Amino acid sequence: NAGVTQTPKFRILKIGQSMTLQCTQDMNHNYMYWYRQDPGMGLKLIYYSVGAGITDKGEVPNGYNVSRSTTEDFPLRLELAAPSQTSVYFCASSPGGGNTIYFGEGSWLTVV
């Protein structure tokens, strides 16, 4: 079972560079989320989507963009990388707005 798959797993960016974190799920879930986790901290919601074509901001959306053209994919875009965006990023999905959210294994991003 693939579940939620994120790529890349590790990436180093220079300040000002752009990149896209890819996320795909094969569970036909409507709801998808992007969280970031800073060292020793809990997860903070960046963006979420309740279905294809629908996205909304979470708690910490500044510096990020998302799109949801299909049910399966929910990429996260960093346009101008800043050191403050050094973090671990988790994509997640759920079948509805319930409590069982399935997380990917994370993408470690360092901005230098």
Place this chain on the structure above:
Amino acid sequence: GESVGLHLPTLSVQEGDNSIINCAYSNSASDYFIWYKQESGKGPQFIIDIRSNMDKRQGQRVTVLLNKTVKHLSLQIAATQPGDSAVYFCAEKDAGGTSYGKLTFGQGTILTVHP
């Protein structure tokens, strides 16, 4: 905004002991409280949840207790095993029709189980 926090950042126990991980929350309007386990290098994994109108819920080797009077949540793990070593997060789910399953996570407690 509302926050969910943990009393103890680290907990060390011996294999076979029972573990209790605590969490304080501040949003009385939260609909659900959830516990997640995160192993090193992996994403969080759902353990158990409890609705705000309940005070206790049991799963396999785990029990969650909710005390709304003092806004306190705990996770009890029976007969703790080395495989239980991980970071445990409590989270609360936004109440209301537009919550879309958004969770607010606490800081996390590191549980270390010694053989």
